[in-house]
Amino acid sequence: MNLPPTDGDRPVSLAHLFLSRVAATPGAEAYRSPVPTGPGGGEEPWQSLTWEQTGQRVRAVAAGLLSLGIGAEDRVAIASGTRLEWILADLGILCAGAATTTVYPSTDADETAYILADSGSRVLFAEDAGKAAKALAHRAELPALAAVVTFDPVPVPDDDGPAAALPVLSLADLERRGADHLRAYPEAVEQAVAAIDREHLATLIYTSGTTGRPKGVRLVHDCWAFQAQAARDLGLLTTADLEYAWLPMAHAFGKNLLCGQIAVGYALAVDGRLDRMTANLQRLRPTLMAAVPRVFEKIYNSLAAEARGQGGLRRRVFDWAARVARDYAAAAQERGAEHGGGMEAGRRLVPFPLAARHALADRLVYAGVRDLFGGRMRGCPTGSAPLAPDIGRFFSGAGIPVLEGYGLTESACGASMSLAEFRTGTAGRPLPGVEVRIADDGEILMRGPNIMRGYHNLPERTAEVLDPDGWFHTGDLGELTPDGYLRITGRIKELIKTSGGKYVAPLEIESRFKGVCPYVSHIVVIGDHRNFCTALVTLDEASIMSWAKSRGTTGRSYAEVCAADETHALVGQYIGQVNAGLQRWQTIKKFAVLHRDFDLAHGELTPSMKVRRPQVERSFADRIEAMYEGARER
Structure with a gap:
């Protein structure tokens, strides 16, 4: 040829x-x-x-x-x-x-x-x-x-x-x-x-x-x-x-x-x-798998729900091991960065007491987590949306490096990527040949060979995002660390301005909530032109039904469990944890646990499973108004 x-x-x-x-x-x-092999055909070759x-x-x-x-x-x-x-x-x-x-x-x-x-x-x-x-x-x-x-x-x-x-x-x-x-x-x-x-x-x-x-x-x-x-x-x-x-x-x-x-x-x-993912990981034993953050959230929530469903010692061991994984990943990344290396280099510098706890947790918990991924996984690139840092640190501490990246369709996906020197909570450094800078208003701008040549048949829309110097205006908010790591902080169009004039980035709050609540499927923070922030919460069906079963509750549907007072109280505990780390104007004053998850059929999710906030607010307008009816900020 x-x-x-x-x-x-x-x-x-x-x-x-x-x-x-x-x-x-x-x-x-x-x-x-x-x-x-067709229905009833057994395991597929x-x-x-x-x-x-x-x-x-x-x-x-x-x-x-x-x-x-x-x-x-x-x-x-x-x-x-x-x-x-x-x-x-x-x-x-x-x-x-x-x-x-x-x-x-x-x-x-x-x-x-x-x-x-x-x-x-x-x-x-x-x-x-x-x-x-x-x-x-x-x-x-x-x-x-x-x-x-x-x-x-x-x-x-x-x-x-x-x-x-x-x-x-x-x-x-x-x-x-x-x-x-x-x-x-x-x-x-x-x-x-x-x-x-x-x-x-x-x-x-x-x-x-x-x-x-x-x-x-x-x-x-x-x-x-x-x-x-x-x-x-x-x-x-x-x-x-x-x-x-x-x-x-x-x-x-x-x-x-x-x-x-x-x-x-x-x-x-x-x-x-998707229904073959677990079986495929076990059979193929891959070394790489790219996934969106929702996959890691669901796996973590499933692990946490299973441990908590068993209660007693099993729950305490898992919760302890999860804390150790996060502490270990944070320490290894911090020490690796201090010495000009990545997490692998930082592992050797983790204080002995933490390293010893990590070794014990590895035998008790982390080895099983790695087995879920086939036992050979050495890297999981992720993107499309920010990953809750606590979930990223859990998997990285358990030996499944989650390598965050950043990009849009308009940048052919890849713009920045985490490699060996990855830091959870950042999207890595820009790819060689891609220029990234932060505008005065915090918007991420980029240019390079990866950038689209425009929107098809839409010259005016193209001109809105591609300036004459070739910079693509992403619409995302972010910051660059002194050593060049990119951190995504929100979307300009999704930025909330309360009636008191305070700005709130919902993405940051939502990411924190996903990191602490093992039962969440989606959360949407509301508050634009309102006098305080509220939230709509949907729960992962498998996880919350397992929780309900562990409490002796049977015979109720998913919608009935979501509507229960004890479920509202459960979610409220996690809302409180998140609020404790926020400024007063950022805190979620009220929330609603919805009876169903967001879906494509109702237009609340895009085909790539991103939340359409305007449609969510239309679908659940009555629940939102009920949270604000007659209320004033304390």
Whole structure:
């Protein structure tokens, strides 16, 4: 195979890098994925693809797209959960010189149609018949759509149905079509890749946003090439790693994983089914797993709830071990920083009494925590939202380093990253080549090759966030420590100003609460233009039901447990703990425990599971007003 060239140290595109990886390590394992056995089929076997086998399939997908008339920068959409086929389709799109439009699998039919129409996508890869139907239900609004390719085989559509006159192929059909195309034009894919320019569009990711229609973020090939170069050069990843990938590939965080994996050449085990996470960790025993903070919160809450449910000695041992883990992680990081090293260097400098307690807690508790992750985990990159520092210190003290990073869709996810010298509560240092500064009002500004080239079809919105000097205005509030670590403190649009003129950053308060309350699912602090702060709290169903059972309460529903006076009193204890560390105007004077969690169906969560605060306030307006009715600040 004639390899497309790279430009200096950074590849021209991820497509260039992929073809180079296939040529460099053809026999090494590239991907691992489960083979479904169907209902009642028992444990699923996993299959592996080498880089050479992956390359063959990707070339066939790319050639199949070329045979359908797809050309440079044409948009091709993917609406699917995380699975091997998503990666094959994405790499095939890039190797055809086209651009991927990502669609969250949970996106409804109306918004799916909007994304396909706004992007002008010409082909849609759909996971199954259900995902295809979302698009085809609005067929009349999609004049550019010329074909649908399904990962799972689907029945041939009715002649009178919405897919009439629209080719619907299976992925296998497309690959066979591509193989035929390559027999006639053997160099078609290499020629398409060679024609790619750094500034050609590679990906359109539609930000779910907290208000209004999603915006298409234009990420060019150089954005992803930069991320690949950074992942390789930072030294965190090795060819011996096995990463477990479950994050949505439609999200910039999930897509970012592919860059480092291809650059370094290690194996990626792919399965986006959340209900399989525990079993997969035990079976795969990965060395890396990226996750959003909510995953670590849920695991910690589950561990704490289990210990407290058993009561007695088990509860006291867990609570003691959790305190020791936090103290140990804080001490190791502090001493490591003092001596110019990271937590590993700081471990040797932890005072002996604390080190001895940590060694005992390791045998009693931490070894079991590591086993939950498969026993080989050496790093868990996290981002998308701040992680409660107490939870981060717990896992890091237990031997599961949680490496916080910062980035947005508009920065191709990666902007700063924690490595060996990580400090819990910060998002690490900016990646080499990324400039970060803090504006006078506290807003985080950044520029570099990773920054988007604008919002699709929205020049005015682009001008609002990208200034003439290339600085991207993130909308996030933060600060840089004297030695260059980035700390996120909130969102400008979410900043609360009380009627007394005091500013409150809800994110800080919410993060503290999640760090102390093992039963919380979500918390939203309210108080803008009010005379004091209140909060809406939702509880993790499994954790709070376990607590209720431990108190001898059975036969009540989740909603009934949430409404109980004893549950309100329980949450109130944790509210009090948080309030004790806040200024008077920041404290939560009243709170409501809601009867249900926030969800996508009610519009309170985005497809990437971020809270839509305005919708939460609309959904629970009566509960909010009840907390303020006739009240005045004491």
